[in-house]
Amino acid sequence: MQQIADEAGIAKGTLYLYFKDKEDLLASVADSELDKLRAEIDRAFLEETGLEETLRHIVAAQFTFFEEHSEIFRVYHEVAGVGRMKHKRDCHPRFQAFLDRLAGLFRRAMAKGELRKANPEGLAIFMVEGTFGIIVRRIAGARKGSLKDEVELVVGTILRGMQAGRSRR
Amino acid sequence: MQQIADEAGIAKGTLYLYFKDKEDLLASVADSELDKLRAEIDRAFLEETGLEETLRHIVAAQFTFFEEHSEIFRVYHEVAGVGRMKHKRDCHPRFQAFLDRLAGLFRRAMAKGELRKANPEGLAIFMVEGTFGIIVRRIAGARKGSLKDEVELVVGTILRGMQAGRSRR
Amino acid sequence: MQQIADEAGIAKGTLYLYFKDKEDLLASVADSELDKLRAEIDRAFLEETGLEETLRHIVAAQFTFFEEHSEIFRVYHEVAGVGRMKHKRDCHPRFQAFLDRLAGLFRRAMAKGELRKANPEGLAIFMVEGTFGIIVRRIAGARKGSLKDEVELVVGTILRGMQAGRSRR
Amino acid sequence: MQQIADEAGIAKGTLYLYFKDKEDLLASVADSELDKLRAEIDRAFLEETGLEETLRHIVAAQFTFFEEHSEIFRVYHEVAGVGRMKHKRDCHPRFQAFLDRLAGLFRRAMAKGELRKANPEGLAIFMVEGTFGIIVRRIAGARKGSLKDEVELVVGTILRGMQAGRSRR
DNA sequence: GATGAATGAGATTTCATTCAT
DNA sequence: GATGAATGAAATCTCATTCAT
Numbered sequence: 188m189q190q191i192a193d194e195a196g197i198a199k200g201t202l203y204l205y206f207k208d209k210e211d212l213l214a215s216v217a218d219s220e221l222d223k224l225r226a227e228i229d230r231a232f233l234e235e236t237g238l239e240e241t242l243r244h245i246v247a248a249q250f251t252f253f254e255e256h257s258e259i260f261r262v263y264h265e266v267a268g269v270g271r272m273k274h275k276r277d278c279h280p281r282f283q284a285f286l287d288r289l290a291g292l293f294r295r296a297m298a299k300g301e302l303r304k305a306n307p308e309g310l311a312i313f314m315v316e317g318t319f320g321i322i323v324r325r326i327a328g329a330r331k332g333s334l335k336d337e338v339e340l341v342v343g344t345i346l347r348g349m350q351a352g353r354s355r356r
Numbered sequence: 357m358q359q360i361a362d363e364a365g366i367a368k369g370t371l372y373l374y375f376k377d378k379e380d381l382l383a384s385v386a387d388s389e390l391d392k393l394r395a396e397i398d399r400a401f402l403e404e405t406g407l408e409e410t411l412r413h414i415v416a417a418q419f420t421f422f423e424e425h426s427e428i429f430r431v432y433h434e435v436a437g438v439g440r441m442k443h444k445r446d447c448h449p450r451f452q453a454f455l456d457r458l459a460g461l462f463r464r465a466m467a468k469g470e471l472r473k474a475n476p477e478g479l480a481i482f483m484v485e486g487t488f489g490i491i492v493r494r495i496a497g498a499r500k501g502s503l504k505d506e507v508e509l510v511v512g513t514i515l516r517g518m519q520a521g522r523s524r525r
Numbered sequence: 526m527q528q529i530a531d532e533a534g535i536a537k538g539t540l541y542l543y544f545k546d547k548e549d550l551l552a553s554v555a556d557s558e559l560d561k562l563r564a565e566i567d568r569a570f571l572e573e574t575g576l577e578e579t580l581r582h583i584v585a586a587q588f589t590f591f592e593e594h595s596e597i598f599r600v601y602h603e604v605a606g607v608g609r610m611k612h613k614r615d616c617h618p619r620f621q622a623f624l625d626r627l628a629g630l631f632r633r634a635m636a637k638g639e640l641r642k643a644n645p646e647g648l649a650i651f652m653v654e655g656t657f658g659i660i661v662r663r664i665a666g667a668r669k670g671s672l673k674d675e676v677e678l679v680v681g682t683i684l685r686g687m688q689a690g691r692s693r694r
Numbered sequence: 695m696q697q698i699a700d701e702a703g704i705a706k707g708t709l710y711l712y713f714k715d716k717e718d719l720l721a722s723v724a725d726s727e728l729d730k731l732r733a734e735i736d737r738a739f740l741e742e743t744g745l746e747e748t749l750r751h752i753v754a755a756q757f758t759f760f761e762e763h764s765e766i767f768r769v770y771h772e773v774a775g776v777g778r779m780k781h782k783r784d785c786h787p788r789f790q791a792f793l794d795r796l797a798g799l800f801r802r803a804m805a806k807g808e809l810r811k812a813n814p815e816g817l818a819i820f821m822v823e824g825t826f827g828i829i830v831r832r833i834a835g836a837r838k839g840s841l842k843d844e845v846e847l848v849v850g851t852i853l854r855g856m857q858a859g860r861s862r863r
Numbered sequence: 864g865a866t867g868a869a870t871g872a873g874a875t876t877t878c879a880t881t882c883a884t
Numbered sequence: 885g886a887t888g889a890a891t892g893a894a895a896t897c898t899c900a901t902t903c904a905t
Binding site for chain 4: 647653654668
């Protein structure tokens with residue numbers, strides 16, 4: 188809490204004027220800042236640009252957002268997904284909602300025959316956590332390279348896989 | 357530590373007979389048990405069954421091992437990869453070695469033309485962390501389904517992607 | 526630490542706001558209060574009143590200070606000289622500096638022919654630890670008697686010894 | 695206790711077959727080994743060689759004994775004199791007895807006019823603790839020099855003091 | 864008797880939370 | 885509202901002591 192207050196440039200006690208406790212703070216901070224990311228992802232889901240563009244939009248939004256808000260990523264990761272599931276048995280409702288929405292996107296694409304049949308929830312988790320794995324390493328400075336390439340790696344792999352001779356339509 | 361001791365049915369102080377401190381305990385527990393997983397993954401890397409079978413072997417080994425050692429996964433995840441990178445700036449050497457080896461496998465496959473050109477380290481991270489995402493949810497009880505299907509989801513996606521009309525050779 | 530906190534009328538945790546750890550606390554407490562004693566001893570060394578008066582001044586300062594700060598003596602003795610040498614292999618730098626200064630005083634007096642030739646460091650240690658031995662017993666209540674007599678005992682013995690017929694100038 | 699057991703070449707538990715608890719062990723160990731020193735000091739007190747030789751004998755016995763039993767000195771110092779007075783309010787009965795005997799020696803010498811009048815208990819404490827101060831530093835390796843010189847420093851100072859022109863009878 | 868693994872009370876230290884200013 | 889010194893519950897760690905083998 189001291190560390191958070193320091194970075195925020197306010198006093199430790201002041202935090203408790205705005206947040207009930209630490210958990211509330213973590214959730215709220217992530218929540219409020221993340222609204223920008225959520226808005227962007229919302230837009231991705233709503234615009235009717237087809238599966239590939241939608242995925243590209245979502246993944247690019249994540250890379251871009253956390254590139255500029257690396258402090259938040261730590262909190263987000265702690266409170267939202269895998270990090271939280273080590274304490275509680277579920278992930279954050281908002282995060283779950285995002286996963287569900289992504290799974291829904293996959294499910295519809297499977298129904299339309301755009302994607303082959305598979306477990307849509309699993310695919311959503313796989314893509315999102317895999318993406319987070321790459322983001323963590325970027326934040327730690329262990330990866331350079333353009334965001335564009337990272338996005339292409341994720342979306343290209345999910346859609347077309349890595350097998351040669353199948354990569355371009 | 358008290359909690360760990362309680363679960364182990366021994367006294368708090370007893371833990372310190374076997375481990376220097378908390379960090380040592382976490383690392384050691386994971387390390388010793390994980391040797392079985394490492395051995396299995398070693399075997400996967402060494403047998404010459406082709407890229408697809410090797411990947412399948414690795415991923416299946418991970419799912420199977422953590423299915424039976426779910427307690428370890430928490431520790432492992434904390435000490436090895438993403439979890440650790442939130443405290444330190446690098447991941448565990450053994451984990452990094454695994455990532456490197458996997459990246460090497462990808463790199464050679466790319467050189468041979470089996471896989472299309474991409475960033476092999478990024479691909480390794482993506483696959484491993486994505487897999488862990490699924491494992492966490494299985495452990496939490498949020499996912500049922502056969503291990504075979506989970507493996508197929510991961511390996512199939514990595515190799516062939518999800519786009520319809522490209523899934524079988 | 527609990528005991529110290531209790532006596533100070535504050536909470537255990539509060540101690541750690543002011544001191545890094547237990548050792549720091551012990552050293553600091555002794556250090557800060559001891560500045561008064563150090564100042565007095567400094568004065569003794571600096572005023573040019575001759576060997577005998579200087580020694581009398583130093584020894585009197587020690588008796589007087591620890592008479593009024595008996596709590597400190599315990600800490601001081603633990604952290605500074607003999608007490609510390611049972612843990613570490615040296616005594617506290619400040620204490621060593623005091624011993625050196627005293628030895629220097631003796632050395633110069635020997636050079637001038639005021640004192641007979643002997644090992645000045647040994648003499649300094651002997652006088653200081655001997656003095657501390659008496660102080661401990663005063664603090665414990667095992668000795669009454671005027672401070673003046675105690676000082677006379679120490680300084681008189683060091684300078685003129687106890688042999689009869691040699692005691693007065 | 696582990697350390698003590700190791701040095702003794704027996705198991706920790708075995709210590710408790712012979713000693714009730716740690717304090718008992720420290721006291722007993724010191725006691726039994728110290729019997730040799732006590733015997734020597736007894737001899738010093740009993741032989742009728744005059745004050746100076748008696749003191750020389752006592753001090754030499756202490757230097758010699760602790761030179762060869764430096765491990766004991768730590769215990770002895772903790773359990774007997776100044777060290778103990780930081781916990782309890784008195785020193786060890788045996789140590790007190792030694793101090794009393796030494797003070798008695800001084801008192802008789804004062805009565806006979808061999809020593810000038812002073813506080814015999816204080817003188818005993820001063821001499822013994824001063825001697826211990828030098829011994830500690832020898833054990834720590836901070837002092838070299840012959841035992842003979844150390845003895846001479848102590849006894850010479852006590853009897854004749856350091857003032858020039860008074861040193862030899 | 865001897866052992867040393869196990870114990871647990873107690874010591875040190877941390878840190879989320881409170882509250883007087 | 886804002887502050888940060890103070891708190892104390894809980895965490896980590898130590899070590900004298902016990903007891904099954």
